[in-house]
Amino acid sequence: MPDMPEQIRVCESAALEDGGLGVRFQVEVRGRLVSAFVVRYAGEVHGYLNQCAHVPMEMDWQEGQFFESSGLYLMCATHGAIYEPDTGRCVGGPCRGSHLSKLEIAERDGAVWWQPDALFRAPAPAPAPTPSA
Template identity: 55%
Template sequence: MPATGRGVRFTVSRRGETVPAFVVRFDGRVHGYLNRCSHRSLELDWIEGEYFDAFGEHLLCATHGARYAPASGTCVDGPCGGAGLVKLPVFEDGGDVYLEAEDDIHLVNSDGIP
């Protein structure tokens, strides 16, 4: 997992649907989200792994410019209309990032997440 900047993509099953997801590091902590903008359900990154705006302050939907707080997924600007990203329960242990098991969310393809 990069110290800053780029995120790591992976895939989860949520309520029986296969959904793209990602994890980023912000202020020294890892944060995971479904890779779906709350505005149009499009993936946030045009370039794989690029989730932050040019200043590294917000997660950015590359399609319509919706901006989200990296630590909470809360909509802070743009067409998201106050709806935030769906946060995933991730944690870091020994430099590896893990998705916590939940009844309705399961890892499908790790692409770098153990």
């Protein structure tokens, strides 16, 4: 069995309120950086790639605003697609029946953690700045 990469801390648990703002972070997918997010719904934390299942565009209205006004569904700001926050299944709009790409998320010790895998990898660390001469 190959070594699993270590979990990556995304945010403090307190940063996520039920049906409230999400927290964005970066993942690497097939060699390119892609935005991802975590939200809290019905007391549980869920994470997805920040890409609508209709057309892969970022979903949030403004930074971290993924829920529609009732706080019951995730909504794509561009296409109006509506998703169940706990499953990522599209229940309304142009991609009905499709799913958001779900990430493996855990919550422990007052923090939210993401488990990279073979498809969704941790971004490479940024190179250290070189001192100017």
